[in-house]
Amino acid sequence: MHPVRVNGFVCKNPMEVNADDFFKAAALDKPRVTNKVGSNVTLINVMQIAGLNTLGISIARIDYAPLGQNPPHTHPRATEILTVLEGTLYVGFVTSNLPAPARNKFFSKVLNKGDVFVFPVGLIHFQFNPNPHQPAVAIATLSSQNPGAITIANAVFGSDPPISDDVLAKAFQVEKNTIDWLQAQFWENNHN
Amino acid sequence: MHPVRVNGFVCKNPMEVNADDFFKAAALDKPRVTNKVGSNVTLINVMQIAGLNTLGISIARIDYAPLGQNPPHTHPRATEILTVLEGTLYVGFVTSNLPAPARNKFFSKVLNKGDVFVFPVGLIHFQFNPNPHQPAVAIATLSSQNPGAITIANAVFGSDPPISDDVLAKAFQVEKNTIDWLQAQFWENNHN
Amino acid sequence: MHPVRVNGFVCKNPMEVNADDFFKAAALDKPRVTNKVGSNVTLINVMQIAGLNTLGISIARIDYAPLGQNPPHTHPRATEILTVLEGTLYVGFVTSNLPAPARNKFFSKVLNKGDVFVFPVGLIHFQFNPNPHQPAVAIATLSSQNPGAITIANAVFGSDPPISDDVLAKAFQVEKNTIDWLQAQFWENNHN
Amino acid sequence: MHPVRVNGFVCKNPMEVNADDFFKAAALDKPRVTNKVGSNVTLINVMQIAGLNTLGISIARIDYAPLGQNPPHTHPRATEILTVLEGTLYVGFVTSNLPAPARNKFFSKVLNKGDVFVFPVGLIHFQFNPNPHQPAVAIATLSSQNPGAITIANAVFGSDPPISDDVLAKAFQVEKNTIDWLQAQFWENNHN
Amino acid sequence: MHPVRVNGFVCKNPMEVNADDFFKAAALDKPRVTNKVGSNVTLINVMQIAGLNTLGISIARIDYAPLGQNPPHTHPRATEILTVLEGTLYVGFVTSNLPAPARNKFFSKVLNKGDVFVFPVGLIHFQFNPNPHQPAVAIATLSSQNPGAITIANAVFGSDPPISDDVLAKAFQVEKNTIDWLQAQFWENNHN
Amino acid sequence: MHPVRVNGFVCKNPMEVNADDFFKAAALDKPRVTNKVGSNVTLINVMQIAGLNTLGISIARIDYAPLGQNPPHTHPRATEILTVLEGTLYVGFVTSNLPAPARNKFFSKVLNKGDVFVFPVGLIHFQFNPNPHQPAVAIATLSSQNPGAITIANAVFGSDPPISDDVLAKAFQVEKNTIDWLQAQFWENNHN
Structure with missing residues (x-):
């Protein structure tokens, strides 16, 4: 028999919960090797911290290589808010094509350290590091303990x-x- | 001064509401001319029926030309359930790429008249009419009065x-x- | 030991989910024998399609005999939106009797093929086929995967x-x- | 121009809110004259206390004449929990008729002073004072600031x-x- | 193996549900011994009435000794609405300290029998019986089946x-x- | 006439929305002067970024002086997830005192750079910089666009x-x- 789940996750007996259920050590401090498109998303969600279940939030560190990107993607169950820790990012999202005859509008900004930007739930968005020499780092947070991610390509x-x-x-x-x-x-x- | 909105829409005085606020005539019966990709989505949402505001549902008729498609798209704020009224449809959706190292799984079906299929909120999905000679028609409904639509391409x-x-x-x-x-x-x- | 449920339903291991969990074959195409009041509601909800769980939507076909009706009823957990596929329907709902001294207002319409009408969550509503010779058919959808139905009489x-x-x-x-x-x-x- | 509303109600400037927006004096202490069916529901909802808007709760006192009743009714947007302050009540609700072939089950209890009973959202329920000589009084509360009420008859x-x-x-x-x-x-x- | 839970509670088979799952006898009628701060809260929530699960409401009786208080506390998951059954209460809540430079405003009222007061979700509030000779009694209800309580001190x-x-x-x-x-x-x- | 609000905020015409409605420049990069308790919370919520309205998330930078603290407080409408950018923090929260006879349990951790910790909605929590010589910095995010904050003292x-x-x-x-x-x-x- 496989275990039964709440929101897809096993629900712990409340009497046995402790501080470790709300904690993840050394999760977001270290730069990580970026992949072929030049980024690496380290997401801490309900799979890393069980105590997040039902609480509706998660957090990520994103590393960007020089000219690297977090390519166009959506989160089917979350809005994202992002702030730049290091470097520069060119970011944007595309609006829904409704109501007709509205076009898909592209909203973009160049973000520097300390700037904050919002990507509304379900919209296609990306971040790109335009600097050919320096990496960039951002903290992004999402309004779901299990936001999902769909990289379009x-x-x-x-x-x-x-x-x-x-x-x-x-x-x-x-x-x-x-x-x-x-x-x-x-x-x-x-x-x- | 532009009008103020609830969920983006003006809220009518409850005393003035009547049956017409819950009604749209001749909305979904007629085949419509399909576009370049061979489809036409006629969505009845809160912009067509004001009484839908806050009620969390909308409905659409979709016409498909022979070999036409409703191309890969997402609804940022709604799950969709679809049934075929005429013809045949090859339909599918792609799952989120989380948790790693999960792949993006593609779930598909060939639907005949009367079959029902579900596209979960925010996932990329499409419908394609594989018949080179006959059109197809479907009724699709969405779990939001303002679901949005993002055609990927x-x-x-x-x-x-x-x-x-x-x-x-x-x-x-x-x-x-x-x-x-x-x-x-x-x-x-x-x-x- | 009886199985444990989420929203009353067993939660499947995500790794074992497949397209059949989002699909129901030949569900809504065939006219069905109507009962004593002259109707038959074929509802596809989370009990027919397990993948609907938590997604907040379901769909039904309703057959009406000549002079048949889907008698006054409510859905305790869903708004309904309906479109006529064949024939004519006289439909309506009654508003809540609050605030005092408001009366219970009856909002009604005669619907023809392709018309769309909304029945807000929890309100008493019905559909009646006024044609003594022809049946009618409608597609109705509901804003819950488990809307419930309470036929008043x-x-x-x-x-x-x-x-x-x-x-x-x-x-x-x-x-x-x-x-x-x-x-x-x-x-x-x-x-x- | 008629005023614009949030949830149907005008939203006050936060800076001007005060204790009176969360208060209603002498609302529930006095026995009230009962009507033809032998009851009187005094509901304190968002129309009496503006500060309840968006907070999802309301409260009522119900007076019952000897042999009086609060006749079968539903609340389209709320669950109700009731406790008896004085006298005796015969109470009950009827379940939804889904899934087929389930019957509409009638769940009832005789309640004495201090007993508590729950009427789930949208289900038909009533309270009846079976005592031919003594009135009864209950406090009922509802899980909406604007629950609505639909007296079936x-x-x-x-x-x-x-x-x-x-x-x-x-x-x-x-x-x-x-x-x-x-x-x-x-x-x-x-x-x- | 410990039992699996929905919202932390075991979910009963719908076919086995009966009236007792929505009922608690003699729960709120009897004055109870008050504690060191001069009060006693008798809360009927999902732990006393299993049928409350997912329904979003609970109810309590609060006894106050002369000069007794229900000391400053919050409910992390519920708004509270209270009415006085006997005696007099001095009640109040403190607003959030955002946005800056807003102060923490204290909203208070003296409540007599039948008055109603609302304590919005998560705010620090209390009730105090200013009468040195007479006890007081209130009914309070909360917009969650499991509201929680955090007594500040x-x-x-x-x-x-x-x-x-x-x-x-x-x-x-x-x-x-x-x-x-x-x-x-x-x-x-x-x-x- | 004062402006009408949605969730307390004016709703902009969708046609006039642009990238600046989702952006705040230079919001979180600079260390700020800490106050008497040795901290400074810079919260970016719906009052700083109007496009956050209804999206359910906000973000903050918190500066801590040596031996400074963000003193015991609650957010009435949000769960918080925090990660340390610089220095060390001793953090904790206290659970609800229900169900009886449960005690208020205190869950705490010492966090180093890159550690992540969760403070569930409505619970009393704090962060303290135990280092007498070095400041600390954290990014915290909250599951509401308007979380509120109640500093207990x-x-x-x-x-x-x-x-x-x-x-x-x-x-x-x-x-x-x-x-x-x-x-x-x-x-x-x-x-x-």
Whole structure:
């Protein structure tokens, strides 16, 4: 028998809860190796701190290599608020295309150390480090203990199994062999 | 002075509310001309029926041309449940890429008339009519009076103003001139 | 030991979830035999599609015989939005009697194919097919994965065990033997 | 221009709020004259105490004449918890008729002074004073600042305008002239 | 294996639910012995009535000795609404100290029998019986089935283990030995 | 006429929203002068970034002098998650005193750079910099766009007007003149 879950997680007996259920040591202080797109998201959510269950919040450190990015993605269950600890970031999000005939508006800013920016729930957003020589670091927090993350390119071109290339070719207005080429690439997850 | 809003909408005096505030005539019966990707979403939300405000639900008819699709998109504030009225649809959604090292799983089905399928809140999903000769029709409903819709290709490559091609080239693992070409296309909204 | 539940339902291990957890085949396409009051509600909720749990939406097909009705009822946990697929429906709901001295207002409409109408959460509402020769069909959706349904006459006069006839006689301003007669009838559930 | 509202109510400037916005004097101490069905509900909600807005709770005193009742009704937006201050009450509620083939179960209790009973959100419930000589008094509280109340007989037979007697005759399995007679009665609101 | 919980409580099979799951006999009628601070709170929450789970409400009787008090406390998960059944109460709450430079405002009232007062969620509040000869009684209800209670003095000076006296001395602007003396006292819980 | 508010804030026309509504420049980078208790909380909430309204999150930088503290306080509407950027912090929270006979448990940890700790909604918590020579800095985030903050000592002893010293003397088990002395002190807000 596999364990039963609340919000997908096992609920601990209240009498046995202690300070360690609300704590994660050395979680966010160390720079981490960035991946192929030049970033690394270290998210502390309900899987790292069980006491977060039902409390509706989580926190992350994001490392950016020079010219690295946290590529366009969404959080299906959370708004994000971010502040820059080191370096510079070019950030933005795209609004919903409703109501018609509204366009998808792109809102962007260049953020310096100490600036704060908000990415509303479910909208596609990214951060990019425009500096070719210096890394950047940000703290981001999310309004869910289990926000989820959907990196757009990975989900669209790197899903398992692949989405039909007929569908994607038409959706992205390219040839099917372009889709096939994209689906053959390695889509590395920058949440580790 | 512009009007003040609740959830973005003006709140009517309760004493003046009547049946018309809960009604929209001839909203979902007629097949509509499909667009470039071969679909047309007719959404009845709080902008069409003011009485929906705060009630957390909306409804849509979707028309699909032969080989047409409602391309990969998300609803930032709603789960969707869909049933096929006519024809056949190949549908699917991609899961979140958390927790690591989970992959983005693609869940799909071929739906026939009367089948029901669920697209959980915020996940990328699509519907495609695989029949080269017959149109298809579906009724979809959403768990918000103002669900929003983000067509992935349109938001990523057709935003106003455009997202930096440096960012997109790296995120999608293609050359910048491919991004430039994509951003020069016309990205038609299929919500009208 | 009986199984433990989330929202009353067993929570599946996320690693074992698949497309079938979001799917119900041939659920809503076929006309169904209507009951004594001339209707049949086919509801697809979390009991039919386990993946709906926590997602806050469900969908139903309603068949109406000529002169049939979905009798006055409420959904204790959901707003409903309905569209007519075939035929004509006379629909309505009654508002709350607060604040005093407000009356219970009755809001009604005759709906034709493609019209959309909203029944706010918890209010008494019904649909009636006024056509003596043709059936009608509607799709209704509800803002809960487990909306509940309380058919007023059934709950008041057909409960198990019966409500005291002293109480009901005074509440409905009729003789006790009228209540006794009503309680002796068969109150057929039109949700099957 | 009519005033704009939050949850239907005007939102006061926080700087001008004071203790009176959270207070109602002499609201629940005095026995009140009961109506035709032998009860009187004195509800203190957001219309009496503006500071309750968004806080999700309200409170009522209910007076019952000997053999009086608070007739079958629902609260569309609230669960109720009740305790008896004086006398005896026979109380009960009827469950939802889902899932099929579940019946509408009637759960009842005789309550004495100090007993506590819960009526879950949206379910039909009543209280009856079975004592032919003594009044009863209860305090009831509701999980909404604006719970609403729908007295079943009043909403079904006393709405303005009336519901079609064709519909009601079939729904309640009686002759149309019985419905017509019922609709001609005076349906007194016991919320004053 | 310890039992699994929903909201911390075991979820019963719906088929086995009955009226007793919504009922608590003789819960709130009897005056109870008051403690050292002169009060006694008898709370009926989800631990006494299992059927309250997820329903968002609970109810309490509070007895006050002459000059007794329900000392300054907060409910971390509930708004409270209170009415006086017997005697007189001096009640109040203190507002949040945001936004700067706002002060902590103290809102208070003297309540007589039948008066109603609201204590918004999370704010520090108290009730005091100013009458040196007569007891007082109130009914209080809370917008959660498990509101929690944090008596300020008990939590600050009577926690197990104690909070560092260095921290408390500075926070309360007193000498450390004053804190040590306070921490050596017996801090009696008035919720029994 | 004073402006009307949603959640207490004016709602902007969606067509006029731009990136500046989601941005605050140079908000959290600079060390700030600490107050009498040795800390300074710089909170970025809906009052600084209007686009946060309804999104349920906010973020703060907290500066701690050597031996400084963010004294015992609660957030009535938010859970907090905190990570240390510089220095060391001794942190803790006290649990609710329910259910009886549970004690108020004190959960504490010493946090170093990069450690993460959670303070559940509404519970009394503090942070203290135990280092006599070095300052400390933390980023804290809260699960509300308007979390509120109630510094216990300030609210209890520094409210405007003061709480009755009769009430406080008994609640805190001290002489009235001790309360009078405490109420005469200056209680400085560390949220600026």
